[in-house]
Amino acid sequence: MTHGSTSDEAFWDTRYGGNDRVWSGNANTVLVREVTGLVPGSALDLGCGEGADAIWLARRGWRVTATDISRVALDRAARHAAEAGVADRIDWQHHDLGASFPAGTFDLVSAHFLYFRGDTSREEVLRTAASATAPGGVLLIVGHAGFPSWEENPDPAVRFPGPDQVVESLELPDGQWEVLLSEEHERTQTAPDGRPSTRTDNAVKIRRVGADR
Incomplete structure (x- = not known):
């Protein structure tokens, strides 16, 4: 997950710096x-x-080109890649996606749980992600459908768009994209107290019309 602005960069550097590992270490399902x-x-x-x-x-x-706002996370990710023997296949880039974006086009663009705390528009970043998808390539977007069950005081101002809303917000030109997946799904996530909990997420997979892949 990444966020926008210098203060958010400091926030995430602090969070990653305070733990040996923040996430599970497993690829998203x-x-x-x-x-x-x-x-x-x-x-x-x-x-x-x-x-x-x-x-x-x-x-x-x-x-792979992999980007995050946190240099602490990127340094840790690079170490993990070296340990896995794939350091030469990944280009780690530091970006505040509200201000800069990796150059080029890609056969796969993946945005998992990409949210922003500041003024950065998630919709605008995802539209940029769509434009970075090469002809014949795939854009995969995964997000939350709501707050976790253990959230005691959810912010009523926070909006979690459904998969169809995500597709609509991309403002894709007619005839240039094929929607392959637009769905909600449940998964098990461990709550802060260690108990397993069910959480609902959504996923969008769209293909840019072009050569088959």
């Missing part, structure tokens, strides 16, 4: 399910965190 079977090419991992998704992709032959 939707990424594994939806990318397995695709022909490896170039991939862009937005909000890469500690690098689990990027490393999973690199192990399967993808050439």
Whole structure:
């Protein structure tokens, strides 16, 4: 997950710096399910965190550009990639996605749980992600459908768009994209007290019309 602005960069550097590992170290399940079977090419991992998704992709032959706002997370991810033997297949880039974005186009663009705390518009960043998807390539967006069950005081101002709303917000030109997946799904997530809990997320997978992959 990544956020915008210098203060958010400091926030995430502090969070990552205060723990040896923030996330599980496993690739996101939707990424594994939806990318397995695709022909490896170039991939862009937005909000890469500690690098689990990027490393999973690199192990399967993808050439990965992975970006995050936290340099602490990127340094840790690079160490994990070296330990996994795929350091030469991943380009780690530091970006505040509200201000800068990796150059080029990619056969796969992945945005898992990409949210922003400041003025950065998630919709605008995802539209940029769509424009960075090469013809024949796939854009995969995964997000939350609501707050977790253990959230005691959820902010009523926070909006979690549904999958169809995500597709609509991309403002895709007619006839240039094919929606392959637009759904909600449940997964098990461990609550802060250690108990397993069910959480609902949503996923969007769209293909830019062009050469088959």
